[in-house]
Amino acid sequence: MLDILGKVFGRDEAPSKEIAKERLRLVLVHDRATVSPQFLELIKEEVIAVITEYMEIDTDGVEVSIHSLERSVALVASLPIKRMKRAVKAV
Amino acid sequence: MGEVIVITSGKGGVGKTTTAANLGTALALNEHRVVLLDADIGLRNLDVVMGLENRIVYDLVDVTAKVCRLKQALIRDKRFNEHLFLLPAAQTRDKTAVTPEEMKDLTEELKAEFDFILVDCPAGIEQGFRNAISGADRAIVVTTPEVSAVRDADRIIGLLEASEMGEVQLLINRIRPRMVKRGDMMDIDDIIDILAVDLVGVVPEDDCIVVATNRGEPTALDSTSRSGQAFRNIARRVTGEQVPLMPLEAEEGLIARVRHLLGFGS
Ligand SMILES: Nc1ncnc2c1ncn2[C@@H]1O[C@H](COP(=O)(O)OP(=O)(O)OP(=O)(O)O)[C@@H](O)[C@H]1O
Ligand SMILES: [Mg+2]
Numbered sequence: 001m002l003d004i005l006g007k008v009f010g011r012d013e014a015p016s017k018e019i020a021k022e023r024l025r026l027v028l029v030h031d032r033a034t035v036s037p038q039f040l041e042l043i044k045e046e047v048i049a050v051i052t053e054y055m056e057i058d059t060d061g062v063e064v065s066i067h068s069l070e071r072s073v074a075l076v077a078s079l080p081i082k083r084m085k086r087a088v089k090a091v
Numbered sequence: 092m093g094e095v096i097v098i099t100s101g102k103g104g105v106g107k108t109t110t111a112a113n114l115g116t117a118l119a120l121n122e123h124r125v126v127l128l129d130a131d132i133g134l135r136n137l138d139v140v141m142g143l144e145n146r147i148v149y150d151l152v153d154v155t156a157k158v159c160r161l162k163q164a165l166i167r168d169k170r171f172n173e174h175l176f177l178l179p180a181a182q183t184r185d186k187t188a189v190t191p192e193e194m195k196d197l198t199e200e201l202k203a204e205f206d207f208i209l210v211d212c213p214a215g216i217e218q219g220f221r222n223a224i225s226g227a228d229r230a231i232v233v234t235t236p237e238v239s240a241v242r243d244a245d246r247i248i249g250l251l252e253a254s255e256m257g258e259v260q261l262l263i264n265r266i267r268p269r270m271v272k273r274g275d276m277m278d279i280d281d282i283i284d285i286l287a288v289d290l291v292g293v294v295p296e297d298d299c300i301v302v303a304t305n306r307g308e309p310t311a312l313d314s315t316s317r318s319g320q321a322f323r324n325i326a327r328r329v330t331g332e333q334v335p336l337m338p339l340e341a342e343e344g345l346i347a348r349v350r351h352l353l354g355f356g357s
Contacts (some may be wrong), residue, residue, distance in 0.1 A: 015274025024238050028285065056347055071328055 026071065033066050033073040040064050047077055056083040092251075093202040096209050096329070097227035099251075101243030103214030105235045106264035109300060111211040112140040112233075113319070116311040117326030119168070119175035125216045126165065128178045128198070130223040131190055131213040135180035143168060143177050151333020155193040161200060170312075176205075177229045191225035198226030203208035207329075216250060222249065229258040231291055236277045242284060248288055260291035262325065267296045268339040279336070292325035293336060294318050323326040 044064040051057055061080040066073060098111045108131070115127045129137040132151065138144040149164035161178075168175040178201075201208045212223035224230065230251050234244040244261065251259050263282055268277035283290055297318035303310040309335060310319035311326075317337075324334045 017271075017274050017277045018280065020238050020277055021285070024241055024277075024285055027238070027242055031242065031246065032249070 029073050030068055033068065035066065040066070043075070044077075047079070051079055055081050055085055058082050093205045094207055094229065094290075095198045095202060095227045096207060097130075097212050097224050097230045098209060098222065098233060099212035099223065099230055099247055100214060100233045100240070101216065101247040102234070102240045105240050106294070107214075108136045108140055110231065110262060110264070110294075110322075111137055111209045111306070112234050112309045113311040113322035114326055115141075115175060115207075115209050116309040117323045118207055118209075118329070119171040120311065120323070121326060121330070122174060123330070124174055124204070125207045125209065126178060126201050126203070126205050127177045128208055128210045129180035130189075130194070130219065132180045132187050132208050132215065133182065135182050138166075138177060139305055139307060140310065141168065141177055143179075144307075147179050150158065150179045150181040151197075152184050152188045155189050155197060161197070164207050186213065186222065187220050191222050193220045199318065200238075213270045216246065219293040220247075220250075222355050224254060224256065227256065229257050229260070231260050231261045231262050232288070233264055234282070234286075236263060236271075238280060239278070241282055247285055248286060254283050258289070260289045262291050262294065263287060264294045265296045266293055266339060273337065290336075291328055292321060293339070294321040294325075295339065314338070 044062060047064065048057065048059055048062055052059075058080040061078075063076075063078045065076055067076050098107045098114070100107050109128065111129075118125045118339045127137055127141065129135050129151065131137070135150075138147060143166050146166045149159040151164070153159045154161050154164045165176040165178055167173070168177065198208055198210070208226075210223050210227060215221035232244050232247055232251070234240045248261075249260055253349055262281070263279060266279070269278055271278045279290065279293055295317050297310065297316060299310045299313060299316035300318050303316075309322075310316045311322040313319045320337060324337060327334045
């Protein structure tokens with residue numbers, strides 16, 4: 001019914017500006033995600049610093065990268081664990 | 092000491108030259124001393140938009156190559172007494188004819204004599220863009236309410252921030268109130284929200300701009316045109332005044348409605 005009403009009033013889909021905004025949002029996530037290697041290196045160092053408080057990791061094996069998926073972009077970090085600290089269990 | 096403002100966009104054809112011409116005109120009308128510097132080497136346009144194309148003797152490259160002195164290349168716009176000058180781009184050279192260092196020296200020299208130096212930037216992000224921004228204290232990024240233009244504006248804003256440009260402000264051009272009203276055009280808030288940048292003003296789509304460009308008389312000279320009013324408001328904001336945005340939809344007065352009915356445009 002709403003559909004028919006929509007059609008009568010010449011509105012059979014979402015206002016096109018909503019489509020424009022959503023497309024723009026996605027395209028900018030992708031555009032802005034093309035970050036410099038230095039920036040990724042910085043993130044990597046900070047992530048290592050935080051994680052080593054809780055577990056021992058193989059810092060040479062750490063990888064941080066940005067992955068583009070179809071509808072989003074993800075920061076993916078791989079942190080090989082060498083040993084868990086006992087304190088973690090207590091928390 | 093004057094200020095150098097670069098007018099830039101990323102995407103071509105969104106209204107940089109129109110903005111430079113009208114902002115310069117409006118500032119000059121308010122008695123500021125202004126130079127319009129056309130940095131679009133090889134595709135110069137500011138001269139024709141201002142109606143000064145027949146007065147060119149020397150150009151930007153003649154100045155940087157020291158073929159002539161700066162003063163000799165500046166074309167005085169007689170409509171504004173001593174307030175508006177144009178430094179035209181070279182038409183038969185390319186963007187590499189000038190270096191960023193030369194542009195910086197040139198704008199430094201102009202700053203000593205003028206209040207505002209408005210640099211009309213070429214489209215794109217290559218050397219022409221690098222040159223145009225190199226002497227600038229602040230930037231106005233022009234966009235239209237379209238996905239492609241806003242996307243490119245985002246890229247430019249990123250590059251300007253990376254180059255440590257002072258203030259970066261956005262100008263939204265060619266807004267069509269009727270389309271915004273029916274939800275078929277992004278509105279001001281949508282765009283500002285996406286780009287997260289300060290707004291310097293909004294200019295409506297206006298037939299007067301086409302007529303003005305035909306004549307070589309910027310709409311800022313026409314006190315009745317909507318776009319001219321918008322540009323005069325922008326000029327005041329550029330000088331630090333707080334000026335509210337004008338309502339998008341003009342209160343259609345009787346005369347405007349009659350004109351409209353008779354087909355004199357809107
Ligand atoms: N608000 C407006 N209403 C109607 N027409 C406009 C408006 N703004 C600009 N135009 C028209 O759009 C065209 C492109 O404008 P302009 O030359 O200023 O863009 P530009 O960004 O300088 O282009 P380029 O990237 O090629 O240098 C011109 O024909 C101009 O008259
Ligand atoms: Mg132009």
